[in-house]
Amino acid sequence: VKKLIEKSDRIVLASMGTPYLIQEFPEIPVYLCAYKSNGMMQEALLNALLGRTNITGKLPVTIPGVAELGHGIAVQMVNKITSNKSSKPGPQIIQVMPSEIGVNTDVITALLNEAVEKKAWPGSVLLGAKDGKIFIQEAVGHHTYDKKRRMRKSDIFDLASITKVIATTSAIMKLYETESIQLDDPVVKHLPKFKGKQKKYFDIKSGITIKNLLTHTGGLPPFRQYFLMDGTAESRLDSIYNTEPIYGVGDTTVYSDVGIIVLGKLVESISGTPLDEFVQSNIFEPLGMNTTFYNPPSEKSHRVVPTEIDPEGNLIRSYVHDENANSLGGVAGHAGLFSTAKDLGVFSQMMLNKGLYGWKRIFKPETVDLFTKRANILEGSSRCLGWDSPSDKASGGVYLSDSSFGHTGFTGTS
Template identity: 40%
Template sequence: MAMAVGDSVRRILERGVAEGAFPGAYAVVGTRAGIIAEYGAGQLDQNDPTRPTNRTVWDLASLTKVIGTTSAMLQLVGSGRVALDTPVVRYLPEWRAPGAERVTVRHLLTHAAGLPAWRALYKEAGDRSEAVRQVFATSPDTLPGMRMVYSDLGFILLGQLVERVSTESLDAYDVRHVFAPLGMQETRYLPPASWRARTAPTEVDPWRNRHLRGEVHDENAAMLGGVSGHAGLFSTAHDLARFARMYLNGGVLDGVRVFDSSTVATFTRAQQPALSHRALGWETPNTRNSAGSQLSPSAFGHTGFTGTSIWMDPERDLFVLLLTNRVNPTRQSTGIGGIRTALADAVAKALAPAAGAGR
């Protein structure tokens, strides 16, 4: 069975390289107990023939929202320091934009705050403090709880909330309370120069006029100093496999508990199924997203703009991790969507005899 999974992973990743979906990729499939199959395909860059390994460093893009920010929020909620249905302005009183007082923490985590999806902070602001002020000046344009609009701005606010409640910077909080306890020594914001050679380059960036390698691809995260609630994390397949196994174990790995199991259950369950498939930070399968069509209703996951994705399925005891640099050399490459769903479906089908029946 492991051979069938490995064959499926290899076939799909090699197809992605051949079709130009990405220069390089690394995928890991596993359970709470360990890894079933992993494979690296392609190369890091047109000018760097290095084949990706489980120690290749990738720009996670919006996986930051769930690996970094949601992890911190899960801990703060689990310990009672943050309440999901409390207005955000109780924690961030400087968010004084009209309508902000109606937005709760749950609204932000489910992308139901009514906030715009995005604004070009990197063009509007000259430095981090000004960019943060621009976010605090942003009003909801819809009543909270009425619709789901995936919003980077909401997660920038959540990053600010983590810092305010914990009195630690977001990057320091995540390292101290999540990554270090899990042995994730290669997961951090602002990766050191010593990691650059094994970091997958991303885009030839028209704003910064250079090929990005080891600095965050997301322009707003760059304006925010490389540390933000919506983007900025870098990591390896080795570390993220440990993170996924911890979630499948209900918040504990190798005897170290980082999350409360009941809070994990709350955060990974769709909150308002009539409104959207969003859990708290996470998304859940809806037959149209990167989960594909075979994972169980209890699955949860997320994607990142640079070509990253992670899905975990407690019912099947399965995780599927895909790390690519599909924005290299340009973000116009769009083949990643088909590869994500093909990988999830192929893995689930290969494991079907041993796992619970899919949907």
């Protein structure tokens, strides 16, 4: 350090422990003290050095000969300058101390641990953020009740029906923006096989639109046990396309896996690309969501949290829990995606930023607004386009605003 000081005066000394380190290097022009060396403080220090967050701390002690108690230089975060002065990046999620935004996380952590103690679950991961600032990222418990592997913040979960919005709805949003589809297009326009083989349903199924499937108003059943059928994935798909409606189009809202499976195949038909590859290249890779994928690679299997014990007594791990998705090769519109809390935090922040994350534009603001507001196909329905909005009995509780949107998954994800 002293040799560096001799060569340049553009040096920042950062301490991850004792604040008195500066006494050994009095020539240092800039001193940043983080007090601890845990992961949260390391990330906070990096964000401060890169200008991603404000520096507002004050010394809690006096450092003799250097600075008095309460001293500290406030530094405002910087925005990247571009040729377009009106452009601003979308906030990116960063780790902060809970006190920075006035949150006490003790109660939250206590509830998570209580759930483990009472065996509501063997373990869980929770990430909470406000205005792009992660105030809690907690992992409690273990993967299983035998406590062989502790839960870690970076562990990977089977998202179940969250796949419907993160993957399939996002893919539809992309096709909508490129004008490859219109929301009122009949599904059969892009996927003729959806008409099926039963002539008595031709007219009804020909009238089901992309918007109907997104809002679960297409009249299709919630699900069918296609996985019990003999044959190949293609023969099961044939059965899916041949599924008869149980209600009239637009008559009622029936949450339907069948309809979203069809939407996934529609994406593939239009794009000429498998669904998993389409969302990987258009959504996940641009966002840096490196731990979001279908069919987790074997080298990451130890990080995948099991979902259930199968009838033979084996853990369901590293392959999709949903039987229909599994029987289709693990890639489907309604289920099959795996991810981490951090990756979902990135995606959620992008959506809250109206499609922008940092300097990466994923969706147009008007597209996000269109898909995350109530579609009002049926009066009183909470359904948006793909997404859901709060209702009187929302699983998200009673404190969600009217502009909130979200989704849950059968495996306990949300």
